[in-house]
Amino acid sequence: MHWHRLALLLLLAAACCAATPTSNHTSQYEASTQRILDMATQRMLRIWDMRRRIFLQLTSKGKSPLGGQAPSKQEVETETYKLAYELAANLSVVPVEQLQDPLLRRRVQRLAKLQLQGLKPDNYEQAKDLLRAMQNFISGALVCSNDDCSARRPLAMYPQLYNQNMHTKLYEDLKLNWFNWRTAINDKDTARSTFIDYVRLLRIAATYNGHVTPSRTWYLYYDTENFQAEMEEVIWEIMPLYREMHAYLRHSAILAYPKANFKDDGAISAPVFDQMLSQAWYSHQIFRTPFPKDQLPSVHHRLEEVLVTPVKINNKAVEFFELLGLNKMSNNFYERFLRRMNDDEGGPDCKSQVYYFPPDVAMRYCPKPNYKKLMQTHGTMAELQYNLYKRELPFGLDTEPCPGFAAALGETAVLASGTPRHLHRLYILLNDSLTENQSLNRLFRMGVHTLLAVPQYFINDKFLVDVMDGRIGVQDYNCAYWRLQDKFAGVQPPIWRTARDFDLDYKFYRGLQPERSNTRKFISEVLGFQFYRAFCLASNQYKPGDPSYPLHNCDFHNSSEAGKMMREMMQLGASKHWRDVMFIATRERKLSGRGILEYFAPLFTWLKERNRQLELEPGWDADELCRKE
Ligand SMILES: *[C@@H]1O[C@H](CO)[C@@H](O)[C@H](O)[C@H]1NC(C)=O
Ligand SMILES: *[C@@H]1O[C@H](CO)[C@@H](O)[C@H](O)[C@H]1NC(C)=O
Ligand SMILES: *[C@@H]1O[C@H](CO)[C@@H](O)[C@H](O)[C@H]1NC(C)=O
Ligand SMILES: *[C@@H]1O[C@H](CO)[C@@H](O)[C@H](O)[C@H]1NC(C)=O
Ligand SMILES: *[C@@H]1O[C@H](CO)[C@@H](O)[C@H](O)[C@H]1NC(C)=O
Numbered sequence: 204m205h206w207h208r209l210a211l212l213l214l215l216a217a218a219c220c221a222a223t224p225t226s227n228h229t230s231q232y233e234a235s236t237q238r239i240l241d242m243a244t245q246r247m248l249r250i251w252d253m254r255r256r257i258f259l260q261l262t263s264k265g266k267s268p269l270g271g272q273a274p275s276k277q278e279v280e281t282e283t284y285k286l287a288y289e290l291a292a293n294l295s296v297v298p299v300e301q302l303q304d305p306l307l308r309r310r311v312q313r314l315a316k317l318q319l320q321g322l323k324p325d326n327y328e329q330a331k332d333l334l335r336a337m338q339n340f341i342s343g344a345l346v347c348s349n350d351d352c353s354a355r356r357p358l359a360m361y362p363q364l365y366n367q368n369m370h371t372k373l374y375e376d377l378k379l380n381w382f383n384w385r386t387a388i389n390d391k392d393t394a395r396s397t398f399i400d401y402v403r404l405l406r407i408a409a410t411y412n413g414h415v416t417p418s419r420t421w422y423l424y425y426d427t428e429n430f431q432a433e434m435e436e437v438i439w440e441i442m443p444l445y446r447e448m449h450a451y452l453r454h455s456a457i458l459a460y461p462k463a464n465f466k467d468d469g470a471i472s473a474p475v476f477d478q479m480l481s482q483a484w485y486s487h488q489i490f491r492t493p494f495p496k497d498q499l500p501s502v503h504h505r506l507e508e509v510l511v512t513p514v515k516i517n518n519k520a521v522e523f524f525e526l527l528g529l530n531k532m533s534n535n536f537y538e539r540f541l542r543r544m545n546d547d548e549g550g551p552d553c554k555s556q557v558y559y560f561p562p563d564v565a566m567r568y569c570p571k572p573n574y575k576k577l578m579q580t581h582g583t584m585a586e587l588q589y590n591l592y593k594r595e596l597p598f599g600l601d602t603e604p605c606p607g608f609a610a611a612l613g614e615t616a617v618l619a620s621g622t623p624r625h626l627h628r629l630y631i632l633l634n635d636s637l638t639e640n641q642s643l644n645r646l647f648r649m650g651v652h653t654l655l656a657v658p659q660y661f662i663n664d665k666f667l668v669d670v671m672d673g674r675i676g677v678q679d680y681n682c683a684y685w686r687l688q689d690k691f692a693g694v695q696p697p698i699w700r701t702a703r704d705f706d707l708d709y710k711f712y713r714g715l716q717p718e719r720s721n722t723r724k725f726i727s728e729v730l731g732f733q734f735y736r737a738f739c740l741a742s743n744q745y746k747p748g749d750p751s752y753p754l755h756n757c758d759f760h761n762s763s764e765a766g767k768m769m770r771e772m773m774q775l776g777a778s779k780h781w782r783d784v785m786f787i788a789t790r791e792r793k794l795s796g797r798g799i800l801e802y803f804a805p806l807f808t809w810l811k812e813r814n815r816q817l818e819l820e821p822g823w824d825a826d827e828l829c830r831k832e
Pocket of ligand 5: 526761
């Protein structure tokens with residue numbers, strides 16, 4: 204036992220027995236627990252103050268408004284880790300079952316268990332280093348074209364190769380980029396061995412919580428036996444729709460790359476699959492949309508006329524939530540805490556950032572107005588609203604109930620703000636609905652984005668967890684990965700691979716960062732559609748079975764019913780189990796594919812019919828292209 208845990212145990216024991224012999228243990232324990240938490244809250248206040256100073260420094264154009272240098276992000280991170288680590292140790296001796304106050308008990312339960320932060324300082328530093336090294340696989344300039352590094356500067360996977368792949372019309376280029384990046388990062392087994400080192404630390408972190416099965420720590424906040432099974436169920440639920448989409452896209456790929464000589468096994472080659480996903484937002488699609496003659500009306504021009512500045516976009520997003528009956532943003536917020544990012548910051552696709560330092564919340568927004576930003580800003584505003592509610596809760600409960608929950612709520616606003624109905628409200632579209640053909644085009648593009656991504660989040664998550672728990676052996680990593688791609692996605696490597704290769708994609712490495720995990724992405728999409736469905740039913744804009752009120756054109760605008768659900772969920776923070784919180788809106792306590800299936804129902808009908816006409820058989824029966832040796 205750690206020395207200070209022991210010290211505290213003695214302290215608690217002393218407190219109890221020094222009082223009258225018949226003393227009430229519960230109130231004693233509660234009082235001493237409260238003292239520990241109060242002290243921790245004081246320290247958290249200091250960390251919030253550091254964050255506030257960082258925000259102020261960033262937004263004061265170099266001048267330091269409070270005097271002195273603001274702390275670095277690194278310092279904030281270190282202080283946060285120290286607090287979490289010490290606090291968990293101090294709380295680990297609290298007899299939780301003796302606490303009667305349910306909120307107090309829940310705070311202790313959540314703060315006494317840790318994920319990566321349960322590692323000792325040197326291990327924690329090492330984990331951070333490994334994460335940085337693996338992020339460098341993505342953004343480091345590592346890939347030379349044609350093995351020739353002298354001729355041109357090497358390229359990074361993201362954004363350079365990613366952008367190349369998005370635009371190219373040559374399958375050979377896609378394949379080469381696919382191969383070169385994997386060769387570059389796994390030179391001398393680097394990618395695989397870095398990953399193995401990281402998994403070792405994840406396993407150590409799990410022992411902190413006494414978990415024999417490491418994934419229980421990875422899924423800590425889902426608080427569910429075998430959470431993976433629940434995610435897998437969703438995958439099978441949406442599989443019939445996925446298979447139709449897959450068959451249609453495979454057909455489009457054959458048309459787009461007539462010379463590629465794809466195998467006749469029904470699977471999609473990985474580089475082509477990646478390109479399909481990356482094209483979700485791109486207007487010059489290489490793969491055919493259902494009705495090429497009925498292009499979507501261009502919103503770009505009107506958007507620039509109507510929402511000239513990013514400030515106008517912000518205002519519209521703020522208004523969206525105010526009309527739902529959520530917080531009104533104060534003048535103080537506009538004057539002091541809403542700031543524009545610098546033009547050179549974050550590149551052409553910068554993402555707005557939300558800051559949390561109670562009693563205030565702040566936001567820095569990306570100054571580039573376009574359709575995608577319009578939608579994203581609505582998502583960011585949801586996060587801001589969430590922060591305004593959860594700051595009322597005691598430290599430890601002022602978070603989302605499980606990772607991905609807040610993003611799922613954001614997703615509903617993203618979906619709503621992109622509907623023709625909503626764009627019409629903003630005077631960007633002339634009509635509040637599209638023609639049937641256009642509507643299918645739109646659903647199709649949304650479908651490529653969502654339906655292809657969700658199984659990939661699952662595969663990446665499952666691979667990590669199965670490795671962590673020892674269900675996949677070291678010698679089998681690569682082939683096991685391809686078996687998952689085959690089983691859940693119908694994706695194949697473009698060439699023969701071996702057990703010595705390590706073919707995971709860049710999103711896998713990105714998802715190793717806890718705050719961007721593939722689990723979180725999965726939840727935010729799936730739960731996001733579940734919430735969206737619930738809000739749309741509540742607002743009466745979605746009437747199942749009535750084609751005049753389809754789910755995909757609902758913006759639950761000005762709906763106090765939807766707003767009430769959203770507010771109640773946000774106000775609870777982490778004070779209840781996520782299943783109890785989601786129940787408020789969905790009336791169910793489980794993840795389900797229902798939101799996705801109902802949203803894409805017209806697309807599903809169309810795909811089945813179209814695939815039948817084209818005599819495309821959904822599904823795949825691919826040979827394994829990975830050799831164990
Ligand atoms: C002990 O104190 C708690 C809180 O003050 C109270 O709810 C509980 O009923 C008490 N138990 C006994 C046995 O007195
Ligand atoms: C943990 O307990 C030790 C010993 O009582 C104390 O010095 C320290 O401040 C506490 N830290 C936290 C974060 O509770
Ligand atoms: C709007 O779209 C609907 C359905 O496509 C159509 O019936 C109607 O005429 C359109 N209205 C305008 C003003 O274009
Ligand atoms: C939809 O597209 C199909 C195929 O291009 C075409 O035959 C049909 O007339 C279109 N429908 C409408 C209402 O324009
Ligand atoms: C919102 O709804 C209320 C009452 O339901 C109505 O009075 C108001 O005009 C609506 N506002 C907008 C902007 O639609």
